[in-house]
Amino acid sequence: xxxxxxxxxxxxxxxxxxxxxxxxxxxxxxxxxxxxxxxxxxxxxxxxxxxxxxxxxxxxxxxxxxxxxxxxxxxxxxxxxxxxxxxxxxxxxxxxxxxxxxxxxxxxxxxxxxxxxxxxxxxxxxxxxxxxxxxxxxxxxxxxxxxxxxxxxxxxxxxxxxxxxxxxxx
Numbered sequence: 001x002x003x004x005x006x007x008x009x010x011x012x013x014x015x016x017x018x019x020x021x022x023x024x025x026x027x028x029x030x031x032x033x034x035x036x037x038x039x040x041x042x043x044x045x046x047x048x049x050x051x052x053x054x055x056x057x058x059x060x061x062x063x064x065x066x067x068x069x070x071x072x073x074x075x076x077x078x079x080x081x082x083x084x085x086x087x088x089x090x091x092x093x094x095x096x097x098x099x100x101x102x103x104x105x106x107x108x109x110x111x112x113x114x115x116x117x118x119x120x121x122x123x124x125x126x127x128x129x130x131x132x133x134x135x136x137x138x139x140x141x142x143x144x145x146x147x148x149x150x151x152x153x154x155x156x157x158x159x160x161x162x163x164x165x166x167x168x169x170x
Contacts, residue, residue: 053077073123074116092160104137111152
């Protein structure tokens, strides 16, 4: 416990450092050090809401008619979009887990959302894939030694690895 003038001066110095630029980092770990901010983690409730929004299968697309040809995009649910902005790697990992273990319809929807989260081009691609026939989702593709599920798992795994690499080396 600090008492008297020395305690007040130390408290005042610490308070002043937090107000000054860079002072918060100095206070948190000691003078002269640097600490990365803790990554934002999704709560169990947020993960559950994402899972429910995918399991429901309430998929929507939007069409823009301003150009010569209409542009169709997959609409990303608010819960998924907000969670992705908070913790993208965690969301992609959840989508990957769903792709690996869910029924073909749900797995395909999860893959489409993972693709749409890549950006505007991904939303256009996903809009075409989301309504695809998934009756052969776990059967080998003609002329290839891979299933649609295995291909989707690999693509989202690559997307997750690229995201993690970008987070480590900004």
